[in-house]
Amino acid sequence: MVKLSSRAPVAAIRRTWTVALLLALGLVMAAVVKGHADDLPVFMVEMKDGAISPSRLEVPADTPFRIAITNTGTSPAELENSDMHLEKMVTPGGHAVLVIRRLSAGAYLFFDDFQPGGPGILIVAR
Numbered sequence: 558m559v560k561l562s563s564r565a566p567v568a569a570i571r572r573t574w575t576v577a578l579l580l581a582l583g584l585v586m587a588a589v590v591k592g593h594a595d596d597l598p599v600f601m602v603e604m605k606d607g608a609i610s611p612s613r614l615e616v617p618a619d620t621p622f623r624i625a626i627t628n629t630g631t632s633p634a635e636l637e638n639s640d641m642h643l644e645k646m647v648t649p650g651g652h653a654v655l656v657i658r659r660l661s662a663g664a665y666l667f668f669d670d671f672q673p674g675g676p677g678i679l680i681v682a683r
Contacts, residue, residue, distance in 0.1 A: 597656070598622045604647060606630035607672030618662040618682040624655045635670040636678075644670065 598617065602624055603610045616622050628634045628647040636655060637644040645655040660682035668677035 600624050602626050602636065602678060604628045604630060604634035604636065604669060606632055607669055607675035609636070609667075609669060609676060609678045611678065612676060613679045613681065615681050615683060616657075616660065619659050621656065621658050624657065626653045626655060628652075633671055636667050637670040638665055638667045641665070643667075 598620070600614055600616060600622060602614070604626060605628070607630075614624075624636070624645075626634075626636055626645060626647050628649055628651050631649050633646060633648055635644055635646045643655065643657070645653045647653045660680070662682050665680045665682070666677050667680060669675050
């Protein structure tokens with residue numbers, strides 16, 4: 558017969574509480590992160606068969622933000638900036654969100670990668 562020390566139940570209880578507290582902390586942190594993403598400013602962009610509207614967008618510099626993209630066209634679209642390696646593909650009739658962590662003050666050209674030579678959108682961070 559195995560004899561358990563009197564400390565075994567205490568250690569098990571401590572482990573259980575530690576795991577429970579870590580799980581609760583993880584859930585709280587996940588809620589905070591999601592809440593932060595929901596607080597970001599949102600800028601709307603429409604893509605339609607090679608056209609992007611608006612053609613110019615002013616955003617806050619050094620501040621995270623989201624671009625909500627709607628493709629009202631009949632062909633796929635991809636909002637892209639090659640210099641920053643950012644891209645977001647949107648199916649016909651679909652919606653997508655591109656989160657940009659921050660842009661330094663300046664102007665950035667985004668374009669529809671599926672419509673080469675088409676008009677782009679100039680995003681100006683101020």
